[in-house]
Amino acid sequence: MTTFENWSLTAQFAQVFIGLLQAGLIFYGIRVMDRNATMRAADSERKHEENMTALKELIKRTGGAK
Numbered sequence: 098m099t100t101f102e103n104w105s106l107t108a109q110f111a112q113v114f115i116g117l118l119q120a121g122l123i124f125y126g127i128r129v130m131d132r133n134a135t136m137r138a139a140d141s142e143r144k145h146e147e148n149m150t151a152l153k154e155l156i157k158r159t160g161g162a163k
Contacts, residue, residue, distance in 0.1 A: 098106075
């Protein structure tokens with residue numbers, strides 16, 4: 098093989114490696130975003146429940162709707 102062919106083959110392997118690395122990073126980023134979205138949804142649900150409990154207590158203390 099000529100020098101050019103050797104360098105060309107090396108560059109092709111490097112491109113494959115970089116492509117696999119990019120795909121891995123994208124997959125990791127999607128997993129992190131999914132985990133964060135799940136945590137935000139759970140936090141939002143918890144806050145909603147706290148607010149509803151506080152509202153029910155307030156209504157109970159003030160005698161409710163008249």
